[in-house]
Amino acid sequence: MNNVYSIDLSLRPTTFDLWHVCLAATVVLLAFILIAVLLSVLIGHRRCSRKAEQARQQMVENEPETRVVEKIVEVPVEKIVEKVVEVPGPAPEPVVLKEATPEAALQLLGMLQKEARFIDFIHEDVSQYGDADVGVAARVVHEGCKKVIDEHFSLATIRQETEGSKVTLAEGFNSAEIRLTGNIVGQPPFTGTLIHKGWRVTEFHLPKLTEKHDPKIIAPAEVEL
Amino acid sequence: MSELFGHDTNQDGADNNQSLESQNHDAEAQMDSEGPRYSVGIDLGTTHSVLSYVDLHQSDDDVVQDVMAVPQLIAPGEVEEREQLPSFIYLPHEAEISEGETALPWTDKPDFLVGEIARNLGGKTPIRLVASAKSWLCHAGVDCKQAILPADGPDEVEKVSPFQATQAYLQHLVDAWVYKYPDADLAAQDVTITVPASFDPAARELTAEAARSVGLNQAILLEEPQSALYSWIENSEGDWRNHVNVGDIILVVDIGGGTTDLSLIAVTDQDGNLELNRVAVGDHILLGGDNMDLALAYAVKAKLEKDSGKRLAAWQIQSLTHACRDAKEQLFNDPELDNIPLVVANRGSSLIGGSLRTELTRDELNQILVEGFLPEVPVSEKPISRPRSGLRSQGLPYAQDAGITRHLAAFLTKQVAATDELDDIKLPEHASFLHPSAVLFNGGVLKAQVLAERLMTVINSWLQAEQAPDARLLQGADLDLAVARGAAYYGFVRKGKGVRIKGGTAASYYVGVESAMPAVPGMPPEIEALCIAPFGMEEGTEEALPDDVFGLVVGEPVRFRFFASKSRREDKVGTRLDFWTEDELEELDEIEITLPDEGRKAGEVVPVHLSAAVTEVGTLELHAVSQQDGQRWKIEFDVRAGEESS
Known part of the structure; x- marks a missing residue:
């Protein structure tokens, strides 16, 4: 019975023999294989989904009638690609829509919350309170918003005339700056009443963010010690 | 191993030296070929x-x-x-x-x-x-x-x-x-760093040392009120000569966030050209715009606590101080407004309900700021000072009297003789204070029209009481940025491209020496003040005191009591004072010298005399010079918190 193997987990091998070498090698090999398999699966999946995406986009652009295809996401990827190839004629230039940078928007929200308690105010149930209470809070919000806007934006009115006065718009006026409403008929020059003088940001600057800053946290929770 | 290590560091040191030298060469080469590109002014x-x-x-x-x-x-x-x-x-x-x-x-x-x-x-x-x-x-x-x-x-x-x-x-x-x-x-x-005119030699030296430690070896110092005047001169685009005349005394009042700084600059004639002389500077007064905001906040707090019956927490007072500062600016900017509502919002996320609301009225503002900080007082009034209550050793010596006009009155009265030596300045015989004829404002506080007007009214009431013409306000200064701008312009002026204010040291300096009197048991030995640097010593000059010899013990620190006077202009180097009033001489921190024992025996007594120099940087340097071989040792200012002084 002196051949019995006793198990003692606190023991440490003092010699590094061949068996240990084999064991280590196997572990490394298995790990390598696992990583390789996972990577290949990941890459394959990526490629597939990108192809599917491209195909779907092109199809949507080319023939809006076949939108049904969009729903059949389960359809094997190859098939969709085939369909695209069948579409005759060159594809028209895709319209480029500018993507709004989400960080600037989050930053502005953060500043409005910090200075003006903007989110706090919007989340209140105003109907529960009287006008006097809401008015007191509105002062905080107004003051803070004003501070944020004044500090980071320079604003100018688009039209300098007083609101309510008659204005005449010559031919070729900038329709992005001036929006016509009401009885729009005939040819310019147009004469009408200035309802709103318009605003234009002439200059603005937002704080720069450090790389690790998370702009989604627009107000950290505050804990006083 | 240690030898090797030592060797290595030596080599490193040599390399460093070399690279430093080559850098210096580069810099010099640049200076030689085209000179510095910019004159930089830093308002600290x-x-x-x-x-x-x-x-x-x-x-x-x-x-x-x-x-x-x-x-x-x-x-x-x-x-x-x-x-x-x-x-x-x-x-x-x-x-x-x-x-x-x-x-x-x-x-x-x-x-x-x-x-x-x-x-x-x-x-x-x-x-x-x-x-x-x-x-x-x-x-x-x-x-x-x-x-x-x-x-x-x-x-x-x-x-x-x-x-x-x-x-x-x-x-x-x-x-x-x-x-x-x-x-x-x-x-x-070219770099110019501004310091308050009231900074003592030790504080100036520390500022210069801090500049050196960040690589600005060439930085020079300039007094802030002078800098403000330079900025005004620059802003006037050459027109300043039409606004000041020979015989004018310009009072510069600089009320910043934390301190109030005063200077007097006399306009004299030098071969047909206007010359500016800085003739006096005020004491270091820790009183400024922040005190005003706090005063408002505490007044409003008292009102709120009386109304609600609850005590305000620290964060509420802080938020109130912010609100008061904004309200103050709005009320000062818009004379139509009668009151501004103040709201201290809840700290939690619910904003409506739970907020404290009150208001700041124009009457309160006038009462607290205008009457509290700029009271209408006769020029004979002095700042009130109470004996300090204990337990203040670790705090700043804030001004006890918030009345800025009282500090100003005391300053002008003390400096009544500041222009005696200038032939172009004529003060009436009966004058009890120095009559300023023009005033230049600086500092954010004086952007408020109400405060600026009140200050002018008070100064003019003093002048009228002595049948002197009203002082005029020099217009067109940018009160927030003037000091930095003036400092940068000063670098330009130093190139010989504009008028320079003559200044020099703003005080005369003395060391305390025991007088040669027979000792009286139970009495500390009488002390005499020995003048080592006269008033108005210019940059780059040195004054030695070869006749007064001190014996210094090698290896042992020796301390001197150190005094400054902002009003004794007539004292020359070597003048001994055996009596002075508390007003005249102000005791600074002690100065200290230790003779290194290299080349000498410890305990040996070396006869030395003192020598004072004003460096090009604008700091005062004191040296002990050996009578035997002319060797020099620097005397250190920065020996504060000595056992005696704290």
């Missing part, structure tokens, strides 16, 4: 620092000048450029701010959090906020290189010294410059 304010610069190459008759927007953290992770860098440091807890949230454009992790972020975070955690470091530099009885700030921080907070704080503000400005103008090495530009 108590609450804000500003950097301005003049382009020397493009400036001729028209000065091309700008103020550098300083990139700084405003909150964790957010960097913005502002014209002013708040002079605050925040010492965060290690768990307080996550990694990477304190990056600046030029570094991943700055040594200190400086600027707007410090002020913002410190507002909620004052025990970790370093503020008013500059006032500590001029605070007698404190060792400025000892880590003592924040003064009321717990032991766990790793503190910094006032000197380190000054270094940190300068370092931030230097880094910002390098980031924005990488082609113009700041060490090769």
